[in-house]
Amino acid sequence: MNNFIKSDILKTKIQKEYVNINGREFPFLIPVKKIKINENIIPEEIKNKCLSKTPEYYIYDTAGPYESIEALTNFQIGIPKIREEWMKLREQVQSIQKGNKTIRKGKHGERVTQRYYAKKGIITPEMEYVAYRESIEITQNKIWVEWLWKEKSKEIIEKAVISPEWICKQVAEGKIIIPANINHLELEPMGIGQGLRTKINANIGNSSIRSGIKEEIEKMIWAVMCGADTVMDLSTGEEIESIREAIIRNSPVPIGTVPIYEVLEKAGGNPEDISWELYRDILIQQAEQGVDYFTIHAGLLEKHLPLVEKRLAGIVSRGGAIIARWMKKHKQENFTYTHWNEICEILATYDVAVSIGDGLRPGCIYDANDEAQFAELKIQSELAKRAGNFDVQVMHEGPGHIPMNKILDNIEIQKDLCNSAPFYTLGPVVTDIATGYDHISSAIGATLIGSAGTAMLCYVTPKEHIGLPDREDVREGVITYRISAHASDIAKGLPSAFLRDCLMALARVKFSWEDQFALALDPEKSLKMFMESNPCIKENGKDKINQNYCTMCGPKFCAMKLSKTNE
Numbered sequence: 336m337n338n339f340i341k342s343d344i345l346k347t348k349i350q351k352e353y354v355n356i357n358g359r360e361f362p363f364l365i366p367v368k369k370i371k372i373n374e375n376i377i378p379e380e381i382k383n384k385c386l387s388k389t390p391e392y393y394i395y396d397t398a399g400p401y402e403s404i405e406a407l408t409n410f411q412i413g414i415p416k417i418r419e420e421w422m423k424l425r426e427q428v429q430s431i432q433k434g435n436k437t438i439r440k441g442k443h444g445e446r447v448t449q450r451y452y453a454k455k456g457i458i459t460p461e462m463e464y465v466a467y468r469e470s471i472e473i474t475q476n477k478i479w480v481e482w483l484w485k486e487k488s489k490e491i492i493e494k495a496v497i498s499p500e501w502i503c504k505q506v507a508e509g510k511i512i513i514p515a516n517i518n519h520l521e522l523e524p525m526g527i528g529q530g531l532r533t534k535i536n537a538n539i540g541n542s543s544i545r546s547g548i549k550e551e552i553e554k555m556i557w558a559v560m561c562g563a564d565t566v567m568d569l570s571t572g573e574e575i576e577s578i579r580e581a582i583i584r585n586s587p588v589p590i591g592t593v594p595i596y597e598v599l600e601k602a603g604g605n606p607e608d609i610s611w612e613l614y615r616d617i618l619i620q621q622a623e624q625g626v627d628y629f630t631i632h633a634g635l636l637e638k639h640l641p642l643v644e645k646r647l648a649g650i651v652s653r654g655g656a657i658i659a660r661w662m663k664k665h666k667q668e669n670f671t672y673t674h675w676n677e678i679c680e681i682l683a684t685y686d687v688a689v690s691i692g693d694g695l696r697p698g699c700i701y702d703a704n705d706e707a708q709f710a711e712l713k714i715q716s717e718l719a720k721r722a723g724n725f726d727v728q729v730m731h732e733g734p735g736h737i738p739m740n741k742i743l744d745n746i747e748i749q750k751d752l753c754n755s756a757p758f759y760t761l762g763p764v765v766t767d768i769a770t771g772y773d774h775i776s777s778a779i780g781a782t783l784i785g786s787a788g789t790a791m792l793c794y795v796t797p798k799e800h801i802g803l804p805d806r807e808d809v810r811e812g813v814i815t816y817r818i819s820a821h822a823s824d825i826a827k828g829l830p831s832a833f834l835r836d837c838l839m840a841l842a843r844v845k846f847s848w849e850d851q852f853a854l855a856l857d858p859e860k861s862l863k864m865f866m867e868s869n870p871c872i873k874e875n876g877k878d879k880i881n882q883n884y885c886t887m888c889g890p891k892f893c894a895m896k897l898s899k900t901n902e
């Protein structure tokens with residue numbers, strides 16, 4: 336599969352649209368995907384309500400302005416800066432000219448974070464945008480909600496539609512974050528945290544031996560078109576700065592980084608030559624570019640290093656390993672811990688959220704839930720409280736490799752120690768022996784931890800542990816994690832998630848294949864597989880998909896068909 340929405344069938348079924356909503360100060364264009372539902376599956380009561388109109392079904396969309404990968408040809412221009420006007424009204428923000436670039440930062444070190452405004456009870460356009468966006472699958476799909484829940488629908492709608500006031504309160508309390516650097520004007524704001532749709536992150540980035548700018552932007556577009564809510568640029572090779580600049584200018588989703596990677600690159604690849612001053616400068620430079628969240632491994636301390644000796648796999652986090660090496664060589668405490676207040680001041684000046692890294696995440700099943708892992712989590716909790724004093728938005732990174740029976744302990748302990756701040760987990764991978772299939776082994780763990788309340792799931796691709804993912808691996812990883820996130824949302828009781836599955840059931844029972852493909856998390860792959868395995872009837876040279884069985888059971892044994900015939 337080389338492209339998205341290539342087929343004529345899907346092009347007419349799924350359309351990208353923006354829903355226009357009047358906010359308090361600005362009009363908002365909320366991105367959605369609109370599916371035209373075939374008339375033959377529409378229940379009578381909906382038909383009556385819609386009269387001549389074909390009912391549509393709307394889906395939350397992460398793809399920004401992208402409808403196809405061909406948009407990449409314009410990557411040097413960047414996508415529209417939808418937050419530019421919003422910034423002009425923000426009194427605490429100043430603009431500074433640096434060469435040909437305009438940099439925004441808080442005036443005289445003033446805090447400009449979403450949390451700062453939320454604590455003051457000020458509802459920002461970003462908070463409004465997140466509230467409308469999170470509610471869009473209910474507000475735009477009311478006729479479907481009424482059809483499914485009948486007399487209970489009013490109550491369902493009231494509970495499911497989120498207000499900007501509620502978002503503001505959650506951001507103030509640190510339970511939701513909106514990663515939205517004031518220099519990332521191209522961003523379509525999104526929220527991470529309790530009560531919201533489960534989000535997924537896709538990691539991209541080059542290594543010293545593979546990939547360049549074009550490939551990395553392609554991967555970013557590929558990721559957001561498949562449904563990634565944020566993208567982390569984990570580049571460790573050449574051109575880190577220019578790759579990041581191109582990604583941010585073209586990204587409609589928050590971009591995260593692990594700044595220590597660039598610090599190591601600038602230090603010539605030797606962890607021992609890293610310094611706080613170099614780290615601080617890189618933080619500021621990336622904040623000025625518009626990075627929306629940093630992973631900082633400040634919870635890994637000198638006193639934790641002896642605990643790692645007991646492990647089978649030691650330290651498997653790149654950032655954690657770099658910091659550990661530095662501490663051992665210099666016999667000093669982790670400089671990101673000792674300089675935490677200064678780091679928070681930088682984050683608050685640009686509104687960069689922090690993802691407090693899990694440098695001691697277990698890298699094999701044997702090491703899961705060990706003393707080192709939870710000792711670091713305790714320090715993460717302390718750092719989060721201190722960051723809150725600077726109005727910095729915080730989430731916590733979590734494991735790692737964890738067997739199924741130990742996964743739920745992780746989220747319980749995290750919620751308890753970290754005051755229900757958003758948890759952001761890598762998988763977890765539930766067995767060490769699924770090489771080549773680690774997107775699946777980790778999605779099993781991700782679904783379990785997601786349904787228990789994890790706010791964002793970091794994807795894993797089939798290449799985990801063996802190589803740098805290409806764009807097909809990115810696609811596979813993102814779709815796999817959209818499955819985990821969606822299944823988590825059903826388990827969490829999100830009506831919008833449940834509703835989509837009910838529409839799929841309608842489409843299946845009615846043999847409405849086009850609706851099935853359009854409602855699927857990967858329409859292109861499901862359509863392609865159907866075409867390959869079913870003899871389609873041609874009509875005027877075009878594929879006509881109208882058979883009432885598939886090759887799985889055949890026409891005589893099709894259970895769906897048989898149960899209809901019995902009616």
Ligand code: SF4
Nearest residue numbers: 885887888893894895
């Ligand atoms: S043939 Fe089997 S798999 Fe295919 S639609 Fe019928 S019941 Fe479903």
